[in-house]
Amino acid sequence: MEAQSAHSKIYMKPVGFLDNPQYFDEQNSRLNNSLMWFSQIECTTIDEGKSARALVPVEQWPQLLEKMVEPLAERATALFANLTRPHAPLQCGERVIRFDQPHVMGILNRTPDSFSDGGKHAGKNGSDPQAAIDAAFNMATAGASIIDIGGESTRPGAEAVWEGDEIKRVVPVIEKLTHCGAAISVDTRKAAVMEAAIAAGAHIINDISALLHDKRSLEVAGVSGKPVVLMHAPSSGKDPHKGNGYGNVVTETFDWLEQRIADVVEAGFEREKIIVDPGLGFGKSLADNLALMNNLAMFHALGQPLLIGASRKRMIGALSKEAPVDQRLGGSIALALHAIQQGAQIVRVHDVPETVQAAQVWRGMRDAGVTARV
Template identity: 55%
Template sequence: MLDLPAAARLYLRPIQFVDTPIGGDGAVARLAGGLLWFSAYELIVVEGCTRIRQRVVSIAEAEADPRLAPIAARITASRVPLTLGTRTLRFDQPQVMAILNMTPDSFSDGGKHMGDPAAAAQSGVEMSIAGAAILDVGGESTRPGAETVWEGDEIARVVPVIARLAASSAAISIDTRKAAVMEAALAAGAHLVNDVSALLYDDRALEVVARADCPVVLMHAADPKRGAQGKGGYADPLIEVYDWLEARVEAVVAAGVDRAKIVIDPGIGFGKSLADNLALMNGLALFHGIGCPILLGASRKRIVGALANEAPAEQRLGGSLALALKGAALGVQLLRVHDAFESVQALRVWRGMEDAARTAPHAAL
């Protein structure tokens, strides 16, 4: 058993990923019931606000320690599939959530579908045909500087689109912070609530989701009331975001939401600096310790522009794909993207390489 301080908080981050579990009985573990296998953890020991120890521990060491074993069990446990209307979303491989904005001021594609719900729904159907597992419909921009939209206007933007998409049997998510919009969207045929405030912006939101018994995405934001305008100022963004999400999941479960229906999102770009976002991207595997599927929404965000000569939003496809594949390689189950066709294609190629690695001649050696 490891000698760990009694009062310290403990974290495990899966590391040392391997091509195949063949020949690694007891020495490797499967990540969240998905495609990836790993052979060690990074153990992070925190007291107060400071990391006091970091070391590599084996799979066996983690499973044998009474304080680490529950964390390891959450990391390796298969995620429960979500039922979204007539569709079942499984988390044994990464899936695409395609963005369908009904806003005039989105930083990336604002105004494209405004005033034409039929064309918007057709665009959503095309993204489904391209391989998107979920269509995420939103009527309010959450970009920095965006104005708050009255809930009546937001409902008018999204409900006609959702109703048309529901008729096509698509799996639909409503991207909103407002309880009234959630209710209207769910009544129109949406199946999942994606809330960038983790049900903290609107006092009724948690009640609505619990009563509807629907899946929900809880996203971290430095200030859930202000969204992208909030400022964090993190000493250790990875640990602080983890702690916040873990506490928020527990609070939402205590309020009556089924834990098996909760997805978590570290909130790339929401009140976070470039350094914060990079720490979260590189440390994504840590979040498997919370035991929920992970959504990564980094498509076309500022992190891409900051690393790519200030490329404008419409020229950030390559960087967005790089971030998506980084997420897939660390076990993220849902990738929220603007470019559905390209993202699905990238994931299919990545999946093909992963499958080939498991069956290569060297794999059994």
């Protein structure tokens, strides 16, 4: 790795994942407390717009660190610590979410205009919650660890929903699901909806604006003590897809999330209760989304559990002869499995039984690899 100046910025991505880590003592490190062990680190340094990359074996990391100038060495040390630090479990009512294995989050839209399943769970005239309740119980029975309930579509071009209507859509469902066996997440960017959902029994706040859309959201989330998902989007305004494009979508998204985590923690929020989401599809082109998917492992250096939501998104259609939304199961599972293989702790999906099955098969193979004796 070439010598860098004190003004360089470094990014680290764990690579070289091993099937049988026990055969390579001191040549690998565990990725957080997951079932993944990495043997190399892909280091990228950027200085005055110029980037340099190096592939560093884990056992040579201490020697490389000694050669780095400050404050580059200090930052590199912190990033490596983030890669290897275990994530604390989240207490979500009766459910404990542990991050030693991947979890499936089931998507439950109570909206008439969501891009994938608009109206499916809205009920008669949008007022009867029973269809949504039944769907949620089916997801929990199928193995979803978390049910994510939303009352406002955030697809491109969607109209904003009054918070009162959003509350009417999500609260009756949450009230019925508090003992379904899964953690309940509310997908909203409005403080009033967060308050109502938490009062109804929600355990997690999932905000696509990272608590920026509503001025009260940060306070509400902090006072609640609930875990929160901070997602990257190019805008926290009415249209979360509005942006000016990216020079490097991976590093810019990483930097944005890193700063947002720091701001939320500085405001008094518990760092152990923050989950991050790079926001696939939000103001990002196909090339941007592919770059993020190919570099998901880099986001572990933020030090937080990682959530990926790629289910049925437009990138699948773009890569598969414009397959319509209801014919994207194969692509959705492929993206979910790729995320899991990059260490993502949560995958947010529409097709819960199929994704749970795929994750269980992956888990079986990982267990066999970790415990294998030849």
